[in-house]
Amino acid sequence: MTQPAASALFNLKTIYAEEAAAASARGQAILAQWPQAQVELVPSHWQIPALAQIPANAEAWAKIKREVLVLGIKKRPEVRVNGRSADYILSGASNGCALACVYCYVARRKGYANPITLFTNTEDALAAQVRHLARLGPKVPNQVDADCHVYEIGENGDLSVDALLTDVPEAMIAHFRLQPGAKATFATKFVNPALLGYDPQGKTRIRFSLMPAHVAKVVDVRTTPMAERIAAINDFVAAGYEVHLNFSPVIIYSGWTQDWAQLFAHLADVLSPAAKAQLAAEIIYLTHNAELHEINLQWHPKAEDLLWTPQWQETKQSQTGGINVRYRHGQKGRLVAELKRLLALHLPECRVRYAF
Numbered sequence: 001m002t003q004p005a006a007s008a009l010f011n012l013k014t015i016y017a018e019e020a021a022a023a024s025a026r027g028q029a030i031l032a033q034w035p036q037a038q039v040e041l042v043p044s045h046w047q048i049p050a051l052a053q054i055p056a057n058a059e060a061w062a063k064i065k066r067e068v069l070v071l072g073i074k075k076r077p078e079v080r081v082n083g084r085s086a087d088y089i090l091s092g093a094s095n096g097c098a099l100a101c102v103y104c105y106v107a108r109r110k111g112y113a114n115p116i117t118l119f120t121n122t123e124d125a126l127a128a129q130v131r132h133l134a135r136l137g138p139k140v141p142n143q144v145d146a147d148c149h150v151y152e153i154g155e156n157g158d159l160s161v162d163a164l165l166t167d168v169p170e171a172m173i174a175h176f177r178l179q180p181g182a183k184a185t186f187a188t189k190f191v192n193p194a195l196l197g198y199d200p201q202g203k204t205r206i207r208f209s210l211m212p213a214h215v216a217k218v219v220d221v222r223t224t225p226m227a228e229r230i231a232a233i234n235d236f237v238a239a240g241y242e243v244h245l246n247f248s249p250v251i252i253y254s255g256w257t258q259d260w261a262q263l264f265a266h267l268a269d270v271l272s273p274a275a276k277a278q279l280a281a282e283i284i285y286l287t288h289n290a291e292l293h294e295i296n297l298q299w300h301p302k303a304e305d306l307l308w309t310p311q312w313q314e315t316k317q318s319q320t321g322g323i324n325v326r327y328r329h330g331q332k333g334r335l336v337a338e339l340k341r342l343l344a345l346h347l348p349e350c351r352v353r354y355a356f
């Protein structure tokens, strides 16, 4: 597998940095990779006015992801209960992403731009995880995992992309190797072969995010093409990762069931016996958002033809006050049942961990 250079996704021209992050050893290592970038010190990595508050930035959504990076200190790394993709969420790796999936929920909270913010104090997050694990009793088996307490380490970004810029993902994977009864997990839409050398020893679960390829071409902007993501699964299993599948977001359009059936049948053809033996999946239907819809219309209106389908959707006020859009409640149960039926038919080795 060819190693992607950071230049495949980045041509950094501006790095906004909190002073402590820029001065840290990790920050210095990152800055040294981009000597041509202008460094602007900022009081806080969060809500940098030149990024978040300029409406015209929405038209340059993907360009900003290529040209801008933020370095910060995660003030209070925390562990929160999850119960779906993981038992717990460990914050502190990054926030924001150089990929540009049009439905990305991280972007909903980031105003008019969502480049990567890398946190340089990873060890504080890892210390928080160790303290948290020490308070837990033995794992009670659940849908997340039978044996380990599972920590999501990539909630607000894509660690395979972050690994092009920093050693944070490698440090986190190495950390979890030594955590008895605990395991890390993150979802990804980017194949970075550097991760094959991190020696996770089964203590990191990567969730490759998959959907029909022609839909991904429209909505998964800047990501690794679907065929390459699928082709990487066997290699990641062989390299010591547990690999699960993240069928997400499931988007409804005319002909969607045939496309998913084809995807499942293709996986059945190409996955190795070792990959199938450890396989499980999560299925997550699309949730969209009115504000993000408006931003997307400015830089990628074609994608909104797929995402914004009011004839099948209903609105709901989110906890933060935004208007979220999802498939109608009465219909949703039937949609979930249909996809699970197709998966059981074509790829019976793949257990569904949860679906909603």
Ligand code: SF4
Binding pocket: 096, 097, 098, 099, 100, 101, 103, 104, 105, 106, 107, 156, 157, 158, 188, 189
């Ligand atoms: S890979 Fe994840 S975090 Fe990155 S843009 Fe896509 S959905 Fe958002």
